[in-house]
Amino acid sequence: MRHFVEKRDPVRHLLDLNPLVTEAIDLTLLASRPGTKITRTFAQGLPPVAVDAVQIQQVVVNLVRNAIDAANADFPDVRVATGLADDSVLMTVEDNGPGIPAESMPDLFKAFSSSKGSGLGLGLAISRTIAQTHGGDLKVDPGGNGRGACFTLQLPLPSPASSDRQ
Ligand SMILES: Nc1ncnc2c1ncn2[C@@H]1O[C@H](COP(=O)(O)OP(=O)(O)OP(=O)(O)O)[C@@H](O)[C@H]1O
Numbered sequence: 001m002r003h004f005v006e007k008r009d010p011v012r013h014l015l016d017l018n019p020l021v022t023e024a025i026d027l028t029l030l031a032s033r034p035g036t037k038i039t040r041t042f043a044q045g046l047p048p049v050a051v052d053a054v055q056i057q058q059v060v061v062n063l064v065r066n067a068i069d070a071a072n073a074d075f076p077d078v079r080v081a082t083g084l085a086d087d088s089v090l091m092t093v094e095d096n097g098p099g100i101p102a103e104s105m106p107d108l109f110k111a112f113s114s115s116k117g118s119g120l121g122l123g124l125a126i127s128r129t130i131a132q133t134h135g136g137d138l139k140v141d142p143g144g145n146g147r148g149a150c151f152t153l154q155l156p157l158p159s160p161a162s163s164d165r166q
C-alpha cells in the first residue's frame with residue numbers, strides 16, 4: 001500500500017503481468033463489498049513487459065473499481081483477462097453493468113469527468129496517461145444494449161534493449 005502513495009521516480013523493470021494484476025485485484029477487493037467476485041482468465045507463458053509496477057497496478061485498481069461500481073448490483077460479474085496480441089500484452093476488464101452512454105464517450109478519458117457523487121473523475125485520465133507513457137494505450141468498448149463496458153490495457157512487447165528482468 002505504501003508504494004501507492006509515496007513520492008518516487010518512475011522505473012521500468014521486465015516483469016510478468018499476471019502477478020501484478022493479481023496483487024492489484026486483491027488490493028481492490030480488500031476495499032470492496034464482501035462477497036464481490038472477480039473472474040480471472042490469465043494467459044500463461046506471456047512475455048514479460050517493461051513496466052513501472054506501481055503505475056500499472058494503479059491502472060488495474062482503477063479499472064477494477066470502476067467495473068465493480070458499474071456492475072449489476074444483484075448479480076455483479078467482473079472479468080479480468082490477460083493475453084497476447086500481435087505486438088502487445090493485453091489486459092481486459094469487463095463488467096455486466098449498463099455500459100457507457102454514447103454522450104459520455106467524448107469526455108470519458110478527460111480529467112474531472114465523473115458520474116459518481118464521490119468520484120473525482122481522474123482515474124481513467126491518469127490510467128490512459130500511464131498506458132501511453134509505457135508506449136501502450138487504454139481503449140474501451142462501451143458496450144450497452146445489455147453488455148457492460150470492456151476496457152483494454154495494451155502494453156508493448158519489450159524491445160531487446162529494455163532493462164533487466166527483476
Ligand atoms: N465500467 C464502466 N461502466 C460504466 N461507466 C464507467 C465505467 N468505467 C468508468 N465509467 C464512467 O466513466 C467515469 C470516469 O471514470 P474515472 O475512473 O475516470 O472516474 P471516477 O471513477 O468517476 O472517479 P475516480 O476514478 O477519480 O475516483 C465514471 O464516473 C463513470 O461514469
Ligand SMILES: [Mg+2]
Pocket residue numbers: 062065066119122123124
Ligand atoms: Mg475510477
